[in-house]
Amino acid sequence: MTDQLEKKYDAVVVGGGAAGLNGALMLARAKRSVAVIDAGEPRNAPAEGVHGLLGHDGVAPAELTARGRAEVRGYGGHIAEGEVVDLRRDGAEFTVTLADGRAVGARRVLVTTGLVDELPEIPGLRERWGRDVVHCPYCHGWEVRDRAIGVIGSGPMSVHQALLFRQLSDDIVYITHTVPPTAGQAEQLAARGIRVVQGEVAGLETEDDELSGVRLANGTVVARDAVVVATRMVARAGFLASIGLSTVEHPSGVGVHLVTDATGRTDVPGIWAAGNVTDPSTQVGASAAAGAAAGAQINFDLVNAEVEAALVEYRASHAAVAGVVAG
CATH class of the missing domain: 3.50.50.60 (FAD/NAD(P)-binding domain)
Known part of the structure; x- marks a missing residue:
């Protein structure tokens, strides 16, 4: 099931695995409008179960995803199936374009597209x-x-x-x-x-x-x-080239990844990344935690932007009142 996308969201999450869904969950619980766009190609699809995840050890990957989607929807988040092929800045915000031609606006973007194991x-x-x-x-x-x-x-x-x-x-x-x-x-x-x-x-x-x-x-x-076997782990991040982001070789030599700071921020303001797209060795539990942390950081960034905008309006209105009183 795929939800109807609205024209604009506070945050668009590209990738619907553990990192993306947990990031969306944090944002939705903060009363942010959020959409998760998922291409439906999870890295762990061949595995029978997810392991090392407390309380969910052995759960089938598809079942974990279904539970996560239901939780995000339960807080008003949207889940849409589709492949993101382009991401561009639109003023202070972004336009996210899908392969089928759909486009959606976003104030912030969280990239959790994972990686491909090249055998x-x-x-x-x-x-x-x-x-x-x-x-x-x-x-x-x-x-x-x-x-x-x-x-x-x-x-x-x-x-x-x-x-x-x-x-x-x-x-x-x-x-x-x-x-x-x-x-x-x-x-x-x-x-x-x-x-x-x-x-x-x-x-x-x-x-x-x-x-x-x-x-x-x-x-x-x-x-x-x-x-x-050791695979070459390649981050799914080609669609970010249009926004000025590209992958680099991981220090361990195991593949390529997207660089972020400790909070998940990329070099492009307004775009965060979490999970295997930035850390190839991260397992499901750590990916979910990184997604949650990035979601919280995005909400904090939006709060700061809203405070700044409110201050500008507040100061302007008070200056106008002061001018009237002085006159």
Whole structure:
């Protein structure tokens, strides 16, 4: 269900995941008019459940979103389905344009569009992503605990992943692929009993639709029950180019993100960002918290603007009265 968009809102939230919905909830509870525009492409769609979220551990991503939408609507917020393709300044405010041609005005904008996980070009990974091909020990680690896990060297954090998953299983193999460990890292892996297998990965092996191993380019198959890969995490922020915002490489080297200050402010006044679009490693709970904090900051910014406008009017009216009295 999508709500009819009005012409203008105090705040428009672009992206309807945990960060966006919690930001909208804070704004709606502050009696702000708010609309959430969501393209319906959540990063966690392949996952069976959301984990590490107090009180909601294991809830299906779609169910969590549905609950959040209902809560925002309960305070008068609007939820609209659609893809934002352009954002431009309109005087002191903004015009948000959707792919279907709809346009809506906003005094402030909160960007919570998340990111896209770009998987390594290995046949079979995408089909099993979120099942037995995973990347985060806190999101999926418990589900693959005590199994034979293969960590594919595919990004700058791959060795770090291997060391983290070692907490969850005694049987970890690091397959070098495109990221062989340094001498120091190899020593760390050895110290933790993690075997290193040299070679490039050619694909995955399955049996009865269950993962059975990792096939190397030389034909060797390393028997594994689960695979860990490092993705390149790319913030969904292309539509911000028209407003002068662009993504930059994240300091960790894991992908690109949108830079903000500690409150979620971007370099463009009036635009905030929260969640994975600015912090690739943030999980659902932290994303929701960041969205709530940004929503509160936006309300505070609007309050300040309204106070300033009221002061101008107040001083002008009192000056006029004083002039009449003096005359």
